[in-house]
Amino acid sequence: MRIVGIDTSSATASVALLEDGQLIAERCHPGSIAGDVAGLAGFKSNHAAVLIPLIESAVRQARVSLPEVSGIAVAIGPGSFTGLRIGLSTVKGLAYGWGIPVVGVSTLLAQAARVGEFDGVICALLDARKHEVYVALFRKSKRGLTRLTEDLLVPAEDVIGQMRSRIGSMPCLFIGDGARRYEKLLLDALGVKARLCAEDSASSCAAAVARLGMERFRNSESDELGTLVPVYLRPSEAEAKRSYVTDGKFAAKATLTKIPP
Secondary structure (H helix, E strand, O other), X not given: OEEEEEEOOOOOXXXXXXXXXXXXXXXXXXXXXXXXXXXXXXXXXXXHXXXXXXXXXXXXXXXXXXXXXXXXXXXXXXXOXXXXXXXXXXXXXXXXXXXXXXXXXXXXXXXXXOOOOOOEEEEEEEEEEOOEEEEEEEEEEOOEEEEOOOOEEEEHHHHHHHHXXXXXXXXXXXXXXXXXXOHHHHHHHHHHHEEEOOHHHOOOHHHHHHHHHHHHHHOOOOOOXXXXXXXXXXXXXXXXXXXXXXXXXXXXXXXXXXXXX
């Protein structure tokens, strides 16, 4: 079984190809993700321009062609609105063109799945800007990865208070660009319990997406292309502006769901 994993939900686009569970090709753009916390300037043009070449390079490295691929797994968010749209629309075009089944994978779940051996709580944290983060908690042990919360959008400071009551004496590993963005806040609040995953020690998000997708394909699961949509967790800027015009006032900020104690 050959599975292509694709992630365009952050400032780094990545593509990976697994064959029978083994990573045989992996491509990222830019090659290093250092410095992507400051913002996503040029995000649209970069991802739109590089995604197809990344896919072509990965399958060429693996010495296969797209018609020989068993399925495509794609990160569907939360994350960059533009990046998610580019990734999903590209995947749908390839799937329709070549008749390839597709599954959507939570970006935060894929971030947590990037972690290798670890016993404790994993906090997948992505910078949502506006002093907010996309977050989900997972319990990692030898038995595997267990989800503790749904994917949420919360103020960055709210993560700290909830983490104190969640982790107890267990260490907590933070992964994702939100962890780098709020590194000082996390370390100051949680001390030695907080650990930040070194990006060069983990696989790409696309590789994790491919592994999670492979599990679903092995269970004969796939998603309906017509109903598969990105997970944003908040309205886009355009939607907010339309709401302002329609209501004749500033739209009330969407209520943020906090991690339950």
